[in-house]
Amino acid sequence: MATAFLPxxxxxxxxxxxSLGMLSMGWAFGxxxxxxxxxxxxxxxxxxxxxxxxRFDVRFHLVAIAFVLFDVELLFLYPWAVANRHPxxxxxxxxxxGALNVDYSRMLVFGEVMVFLAxxxxxxxxxxxxxxxxxx
Amino acid sequence: xxxxxxTVWVLWPEIALAALAVWIYVGNALFRPKPNTQxxxxxxxxxxxxxxxxxxxxxxxQGGAVWRQSLxxxxxxxxxxxxxxxxxxxxxxxxxxxxxxxxSRAGENELVSEYLGTLLLAIVGVMxxxxxxxxxxxxxxxxxxxxxxxxxxxxxxxxxxxAEATIKYFFLSVAxxxxxxxGFGFLYGMAGSTSLTEIRAALETSSAADGGLMTMAxxxxxxxxxxxxxxxxxxxxxxxxxxxxxGATHANASLLSILPKxxxxxxxxxxxxxxxxxxxxxxxxLAIVLSILTMTIGNVSALWQxxxxxxxxxxxxxxxxxxxIGLAVALAASPAEAATGGLSSVILxxxxxxxxxxxxFAAFTYLGAKDREVNRIxxxxxVAKTRPVAAAIxxxxxxxxxxxxxxxxxxxxxxxxxxxxxxxxxxxSATLQWWFIVLAVVGVLNAAVAAAYYLRIVxxxxxxxxxxxxxxxxxxxxxxxxxxxxxxxxxxxxxxGRLFDNAQxxxxxxxxxxxxxxxxxxxxxxxxxx
Amino acid sequence: MIPSITDWHSFFFYLFATVxxxxxxxxxxxxxxxRMAFYLIISLGASAGLFILAGAEFLGVMxxxxxxxxxLVLLVFGVMxxxxxxxxxMKTRGGEWVMAAIVGGALLVLLxxxxxxxxxxxxxxxxxxxxxxxxxxxxxxxxxGLLGIRPDQAEEADPVLRQGMSGYLLLFEIVSxxxxxxxxxxxxxxxxxxxxxxARAAEMRR
Numbered sequence: 001m002a003t004a005f006l007p008x009x010x011x012x013x014x015x016x017x018x019s020l021g022m023l024s025m026g027w028a029f030g031x032x033x034x035x036x037x038x039x040x041x042x043x044x045x046x047x048x049x050x051x052x053x054x055r056f057d058v059r060f061h062l063v064a065i066a067f068v069l070f071d072v073e074l075l076f077l078y079p080w081a082v083a084n085r086h087p088x089x090x091x092x093x094x095x096x097x098g099a100l101n102v103d104y105s106r107m108l109v110f111g112e113v114m115v116f117l118a119x120x121x122x123x124x125x126x127x128x129x130x131x132x133x134x135x136x
Numbered sequence: 137x138x139x140x141x142x143t144v145w146v147l148w149p150e151i152a153l154a155a156l157a158v159w160i161y162v163g164n165a166l167f168r169p170k171p172n173t174q175x176x177x178x179x180x181x182x183x184x185x186x187x188x189x190x191x192x193x194x195x196x197x198q199g200g201a202v203w204r205q206s207l208x209x210x211x212x213x214x215x216x217x218x219x220x221x222x223x224x225x226x227x228x229x230x231x232x233x234x235x236x237x238x239x240s241r242a243g244e245n246e247l248v249s250e251y252l253g254t255l256l257l258a259i260v261g262v263m264x265x266x267x268x269x270x271x272x273x274x275x276x277x278x279x280x281x282x283x284x285x286x287x288x289x290x291x292x293x294x295x296x297x298x299a300e301a302t303i304k305y306f307f308l309s310v311a312x313x314x315x316x317x318x319g320f321g322f323l324y325g326m327a328g329s330t331s332l333t334e335i336r337a338a339l340e341t342s343s344a345a346d347g348g349l350m351t352m353a354x355x356x357x358x359x360x361x362x363x364x365x366x367x368x369x370x371x372x373x374x375x376x377x378x379x380x381x382x383g384a385t386h387a388n389a390s391l392l393s394i395l396p397k398x399x400x401x402x403x404x405x406x407x408x409x410x411x412x413x414x415x416x417x418x419x420x421x422l423a424i425v426l427s428i429l430t431m432t433i434g435n436v437s438a439l440w441q442x443x444x445x446x447x448x449x450x451x452x453x454x455x456x457x458x459x460x461i462g463l464a465v466a467l468a469a470s471p472a473e474a475a476t477g478g479l480s481s482v483i484l485x486x487x488x489x490x491x492x493x494x495x496x497f498a499a500f501t502y503l504g505a506k507d508r509e510v511n512r513i514x515x516x517x518x519v520a521k522t523r524p525v526a527a528a529i530x531x532x533x534x535x536x537x538x539x540x541x542x543x544x545x546x547x548x549x550x551x552x553x554x555x556x557x558x559x560x561x562x563x564x565s566a567t568l569q570w571w572f573i574v575l576a577v578v579g580v581l582n583a584a585v586a587a588a589y590y591l592r593i594v595x596x597x598x599x600x601x602x603x604x605x606x607x608x609x610x611x612x613x614x615x616x617x618x619x620x621x622x623x624x625x626x627x628x629x630x631x632x633g634r635l636f637d638n639a640q641x642x643x644x645x646x647x648x649x650x651x652x653x654x655x656x657x658x659x660x661x662x663x664x665x666x
Numbered sequence: 667m668i669p670s671i672t673d674w675h676s677f678f679f680y681l682f683a684t685v686x687x688x689x690x691x692x693x694x695x696x697x698x699x700x701r702m703a704f705y706l707i708i709s710l711g712a713s714a715g716l717f718i719l720a721g722a723e724f725l726g727v728m729x730x731x732x733x734x735x736x737x738l739v740l741l742v743f744g745v746m747x748x749x750x751x752x753x754x755x756m757k758t759r760g761g762e763w764v765m766a767a768i769v770g771g772a773l774l775v776l777l778x779x780x781x782x783x784x785x786x787x788x789x790x791x792x793x794x795x796x797x798x799x800x801x802x803x804x805x806x807x808x809x810x811g812l813l814g815i816r817p818d819q820a821e822e823a824d825p826v827l828r829q830g831m832s833g834y835l836l837l838f839e840i841v842s843x844x845x846x847x848x849x850x851x852x853x854x855x856x857x858x859x860x861x862x863x864x865a866r867a868a869e870m871r872r
Contacts, residue, residue, distance in 0.1 A: 062853075119842040126850060127850075127853045214834075254850070
């Protein structure tokens with residue numbers, strides 16, 4: 001049985017196969033010269049002395065948390081965006097509401113989503129005023 | 137099919153409280169990003185007024201006819217509009233009001249708006265949980281409680297112990313939420329609906345048929361028990377409590393021992409007690425085993441604690457065990473529709489527990505100071521001389537928690553043990569008889585053990601002397617919260633009738649039984665059916 | 667020739683299921699925390715494929731966006747923040763293995779036993795062609811639900827009942843408040859860390 005996603009899956013599969021194929025071809029047929037210089041991360045002469053795993057500033061973590069937060073927010077907007085233009089989406093619902101004599105309009109829907117965004121925008125105001133985004 | 141104003145109409149105390157909480161965050165950030173003691177007082181008053189306003193909104197707007205009848209069983213809506221929800225929202229608001237007062241001087245000035253706003257949102261979470269008749273609503277209500285709790289724990293103090301306590305609570309709480317959600321997933325998969333009404337119907341129609349989807353029901357029940365067991369700190373999910381309480385401030389520890397307990401018990405009553413009577417046979421055994429384990433572990437471990445908050449943590453665990461007795465009674469009694477007193481004794485006990493614990497913690501907060509909390513029991517020595525009122529408040533709460541007769545705790549224990557024994561004497565099944573007699577006996581023995589450590593605190597306060605007095609800088613807010621809670625405990629102890637009536641009415645409502653003649657029967661929620 | 671389309675579905679199911687399980691085990695047995703994170707990405711990505719195959723395309727997308735895209739970024743950041751030798755390489759001791767095996771094994775046995783005791787799931791489906799039409803419109807329906815409409819309940823005739831069928835608009839807004847609290851908590855986390863790190867810097871200068 002076909003899902004609409006079959007082409008996507010096949011594409012992912014083909015992409016994986018290509019990249020793995022390239023890597024393994026290089027590994028199989030490429031000349032493997034070993035030596036101290038060859039095994040350095042940068043052959044260009046820059047000598048990376050210390051361990052790459054250093055401790056990072058915690059502020060990066062805040063950026064990551066903010067990213068996940070807005071990621072989740074976007075996730076909740078995604079169904080709205082899909083329903084917006086879908087033939088069985090908001091337009092159909094508004095038409096049905098009209099038939100049933102119920103108050104429901106695109107403006108209301110827009111208002112609902114704006115309330116959702118406004119609550120988070122208030123949080124943004126708070127964070128801004130508290131100076132969390134100052135990179136000191 | 138279309139969103140209407142019913143939800144807003146019913147939930148407007150919650151919505152108003154959430155909006156005011158958001159205003160506390162933003163208003164403070166806009167006008168005075170660096171609060172001092174003055175602004176702190178202002179915001180505390182504002183928060184207390186917000187909770188009081190929500191309480192009045194609930195009472196005036198919905199305390200009337202609307203709330204008398206259950207919609208859990210007849211209605212398909214996302215909201216449970218019944219007296220049980222009303223009662224639990226009232227308890228949450230009362231406890232919340234006292235928690236706001238108690239925190240009036242705990243923590244740092246700079247964080248006052250964060251603390252208060254988050255506290256209000258946690259209260260909103262409990263209230264939403266109480267009025268949910270739907271899995272998604274229920275879960276979001278519980279999360280509305282737990283997410284603010286993580287922030288609150290972290291806001292309490294800035295040291296290693298607090299950070300450790302917060303992280304422990306956070307990870308375990310997230311894991312328990314995941315388990316609960318997994319259980320919800322099974323329930324939804326079986327019933328094809330998130331509405332508790334329909335889940336109940338689905339469980340009842342097809343639990344007899346073997347091999348169907350209903351095979352998943354016990355699994356769902358176990359996962360729900362695990363998830364909720366964490367919330368109310370029942371064994372074997374209790375182990376976080378002592379460490380977390382010890383690392384938290386008194387104000388936060390009281391919050392932790394109250395709000396999740398209310399929410400957990402509410403969900404236990406509505407989701408397990410009312411929605412899953414079809415699984416009663418399996419569920420009551422689970423509840424009994426957990427109950428015996430929980431109260432025994434809690435009480436016995438509490439005996440040799442020297443840290444005050446650790447002791448209170450084990451006490452909180454033990455009381456969860458007692459409350460599970462009532463749940464077991466409700467689940468084992470048949471027919472499930474009858475009012476057996478199991479659920480009403482849980483509701484009664486919850487009320488009694490909440491205010492006695494709150495009073496004790498508020499008094500501890502009052503006796504300490506921001507940078508010097510009362511940590512060990514020994515530090516309470518001689519308080520009866522230096523702070524006689526605070527000592528009296530603590531003594532009243534301790535006597536109530538241990539169940540000494542003229543106080544509220546006695547009635548709570550009487551109702552729980554009495555119902556277990558009544559079930560044992562009324563049933564014909566030998567297994568039920570045996571188990572519930574054992575349960576009642578273990579409960580009574582535990583109460584006796586518990587008296588030892590509660591009375592030890594009283595003894596330290598009254599019969600020992602100390603060289604240095606406690607700072608007693610917790611503020612008038614904590615003092616009045618403690619006094620109010622102790623007054624409530626005393627009042628219920630002297631005049632328990634009203635509370636018994638209300639608890640019974642809540643049980644009838646949540647089970648969808650028409651009220652008998654003695655209790656005032658009001659109309660079905662006609663105003664909502666427009 | 668390309669095999670029949672039914673087989674493509676099964677093929678991808680087995681592929682994704684295998685990848686999910688193998689890399690989940692790899693997370694368990696790896697000792698290097700960076701590798702664990704990478705295996706987790708693969709495992710979660712493949713389970714997103716499983717969701718999509720089951721017709722829950724919104725869930726699949728969510729899995730990719732939140733878990734693979736978001737949470738793991740956070741995880742990798744966390745690894746970088748705490749990168750010290752004893753955190754980088756995590757070894758599980760014998761006793762922990764035993765405990766974990768008991769708890770996890772009990773759950774696994776319970777789940778497998780339940781799954782196999784459901785008759786509908788063990789008997790082969792005779793009418794494979796009948797299940798071919800998997801709808802992939804969950805996002806539209808969810809969107810309408812979140813905006814206060816329940817398409818599946820539109821046909822309810824009784825107006826009182828229909829009223830109870832209203833969608834999840836309030837929950838949608840509550841989620842926003844959840845996110846607000848998280849933002850405030852994260853902001854406090856960052857500020858408190860800055861205070862301590864500034865204090866440490868001042869100490870270093872001295």
